Amino acid sequence: MAKRRQAAAHPTKPLVRPPTRIGSLNVGAVVAELRQLHEAAGDPDVERMPGDEEIFGALLYCEKHAFALRRSGIEAQRSAALKRVQLWEYLREQTDLHQLRAVTDARSAGVPWVQLAPALAVAAPSAAYNKAKRLQAVTLTDDTADARPVRRTPEAVLEAERRRALEAEAERRKQEAAERSHRLLLPVARRLVEQRAALVLDEDAAYWLDEISAVLPDCVTPTQMLSLNRYLGAAVRSLRKQEQLSGLPAARTQEAHAAYVAAGALQEEAGNLPHS
Structure with a gap:
């Protein structure tokens, strides 16, 4: 018996479930905890680990020197690996927001979509425009009672922008x-x-x-x-x-x-x- 195909949601329809996010995180404290784990394991190169606020460099260091934690046992390895997963997820959440700001600055400076296409790793100006619209989803919410993030579709973003413009005009x-x-x-x-x-x-x-x-x-x-x-x-x-x-x-x-x-x-x- 063939499986029933699930109907695709309308591109502007609110999310059924809000996405789970790391949200606010004291990244300096988490990096400091990773540093303490490496120090406790006697990592001989721990002094070369970047500062607590240099999250990307610290993650690369911990990835490269993960073997040093073997001296502290499996629990230390698990704890460090989980903290790295958490920090990478946090970075992933921040990437869209900061890339959107960069695209906005580029457009404000007069950069055409045809030049933004390769920078956004897409093949055409229209694809660059659509990708930029999808990035905007991280800054917009729908009109449901709990104000969930909008769908990552150009249609949903345009609808949210239209609603925001109407609200701004009313205000x-x-x-x-x-x-x-x-x-x-x-x-x-x-x-x-x-x-x-x-x-x-x-x-x-x-x-x-x-x-x-x-x-x-x-x-x-x-x-x-x-x-x-x-x-x-x-x-x-x-x-x-x-x-x-x-x-x-x-x-x-x-x-x-x-x-x-x-x-x-x-x-x-x-x-x-x-x-x-």
Whole structure:
């Protein structure tokens, strides 16, 4: 009976299982432990072993002088070999990230894909582009709840980049709205207070306008601006509630109505009030 072929996953589909990684590692400490094993075994050349931060050179030394550990027995040999495996895996994980940075720097310097192809050990510019995209997978996550790394396919990377661009654009618009709200907060609040006599105020609305009036003259610090914004939102909510209960407009004049509407619009744009 023929084996059922497993359907290939869509190139942009999130990973079924997150990859297992070494992640953060104190490589200097691990190399130091390897050095101690060689010293304990009486390795006569241990002084030639590179420093604790020279991981690649230290690994090559330990590989070449592994025989020296025979004097310490099998447990020392096993321990050293496992530490070497761990360090090589750590290096493998770091390689993609650092190669990606090199490719990014090359492209920023104007190096065309046709010249990057042989450096990336591929035969064509398109293959170099695709390989660079696959390298980018180490810096991107998918849209699952646990933000897993994206698949190492150009399609998955492009999709993640598209999603990141949309998120960045949304954040930019949010920042612009916040900056606009900050710029308009003082004049809008001042205009509402100036129209106080032409507003129909209940006890709550009057209280919040008093708070606005108190903070307005010296409103310069971020904390004061935050308080003013909160008071303005509370005042607008009180005026709207009064309108709903009485069925009458909260403003008696066009100027007061314009000031009231401007305050409500500013609070809606900042997300402090639902759109009316």
